Amino acid sequence: MKSSANSQGGVSLTRIRKLRASEAEAFRAARPKSEAAAGKGIAGFFGGVPMHWMNDWPTPFPVVVDRAKGAVIVDIDGIGLDDFCLGDTGSMFGHSPPPVARAIRRQAGRGLTYMLPDEDTLVLGKLLSERFGLPEWQIATTATDANRFALRVARAVTGRPKILVFNGCYHGSVDETMVRLVDGRPANRPGLAGEFRDLTETTKIVEFNDIPALEKVLAGKDIACVITEPVLTNSCMVLPDPGFHDALRRLTRKAGTLLLIDETHTISTGPGGYTGRYGLEPDLFVLGKPIAGGVPASVWGMGADVARRYRAYNARKEPGYSGMGTTLSANPLQFAAMRATLEEVMTEVNYAHMERLAERLETGLEAAIAMHRLPWHVARVGARVEFICAKGPLRNGSEAEAAHAPALEAAIHVALVNRGVLIAPFHNMMLISPATTKRQVDRLVAAFGEVAALLLA
Structure with a gap:
């Protein structure tokens, strides 16, 4: 009814x-x-x-x-x-998981931010690679930041301007994901404060589980990245059809489009997220919210090919601010809390x-x-x-x-x-x-x- x-x-x-x-x-x-x-x-x-x-x-x-x-x-x-x-x-x-609370108390007396790595950092990179499968990582403060930075990398290495999202998606407050379908046509989401752009000019949108529509849009080969949750979660929950993720991976590879999996909510699936449980193969991976046990932190990882291409891009681009990174990201409180969470809580x-x-x-x-x-x-x-x-x-x-x-x-x-x-x-x-x-x-x-x-x- x-x-x-x-x-x-x-x-x-x-x-x-x-x-x-x-x-x-x-x-x-x-x-x-x-x-x-x-x-x-x-x-x-x-x-x-x-x-x-x-x-x-x-x-x-x-x-x-x-x-x-x-x-x-x-x-x-x-x-x-x-x-x-x-x-x-x-x-x-x-x-306040006890291991995280202990790590916070220990770090509180050793400094809260200093824009340099510490001993926890030496362990954390290996933990992230082992847990989530991608070899190279960066730290941010929110999943919104991590998604923004990962999308910049996707555009940089592909040279393509557009991204693709699924109707009903949730990726924090990333501007270009704030689109929807109305009677089958793309439109800015209602209620966006101060938005002066038509976001649909650079964001393509199709329905989740609609493989033919996905294939049709990707065929234009102007999409830098598909960003998606494995399960739509911030609306009424929508699970993937059998075979949907296999088709998504096959079609993105065929089109030369990168695949970003945002596990910020679906980390509920298991220690390696939905990606680990079901063997997904993202090019980029984002996880925020609980990764540090409640301390504001997020991570984003790159596959080996993306990391190689991004290094080559950085080597040839002109010097200047990348538009990525915030001063308080990658601070020692985050390192301590994330290490404790990965080692002792996400078991x-x-x-x-x-x-x-x-x-x-x-x-x-x-x-x-x-x-x-x-x-x-x-x-x-x-x-x-x-x-x-x-x-x-x-x-x-x-x-x-x-x-x-x-x-x-x-x-x-x-x-x-x-x-x-x-x-x-x-x-x-x-x-x-x-x-x-x-x-x-x-x-x-x-x-x-x-x-x-x-x-x-």
Whole structure:
């Protein structure tokens, strides 16, 4: 059942509004300290918050956090929340993993930034190569930065101006990826602040899983790079069709186009990401968010051929600023936290625990959906789980956009918070960390079932 003027996800808008209102009232009543601190905005910050998307949480005002540890957040009203959002992947391995916390404490007394390598650096390069398969790496601060820099390299070594993205993609705030398909035609995404360019002039876009459309666009041989997640994640989750990634790799090679795999969200799949689990062969590889256990950091890697071509390009280009790099990138705090994360946190044992509980969560949510006869489905990639308020599976970005049910999802989110569970605010994403327990998963499933029953009462 699709959304209509009177319903979303098979639930009447009247019922959704009533639930949202009653849950908002309960949220306010339980959090007088958070409301006093943030209910009218936090003084000194534009929009009342230090980053604008903090106002995008569906709760009446943001929860003001006192502390977080493992898979639990405690707010200033003393209320504990089982955290399945985990900083929207930034804390995918739990809040303050002990090895990372120890590394930060050790490095804090030895200097936080000095634009030079240290002893952790001597180990880190080898760790990245061994873990993710590409031989040469660079450090940045966010996945957005890493994607920007990698795309510059792709254009430099190919001499081509254009890139290709899939409709519904997410690569941080990289400008040229901010395009979409509207009635089959490319267009800038709505809402871009201060955008004065037509991004579709240098960005081509096709639907995920559409191999014929991909082949047709690549045939022009003017595409420097295809940038993609292995699974579309920041919309309603879209999994690749069988054979899609094989075709993507074959067609990009045929066209002389580089392939950039952005694993920032799909690192939930395993220690080597989706790339390692399924044997993908990218020319460029990006990973941000959880790579340093919550410390802002990202990495981008190059295959041997790309690195060779980029060295040749640098040897012949005129001197001057490359347009890549930021002063605080590649600092020793990042090195220490990344080394600890790779060596002691992103382990096979931890991933096995995460996968096992993610499967339990997936099964529990599917059972609740079936019991209440809701036209919804569940998608999962490793430790990343999402319930989608529409029938599935979804095959592309247009279907994902149509499946989005913002009013319904917001009501569910607030209701779950009131039952002690926090999920991602921008979509219905839930992550399992090494610190997550079976009891927490079961509480989430129970809360989800209770909210579903209220929606259909």
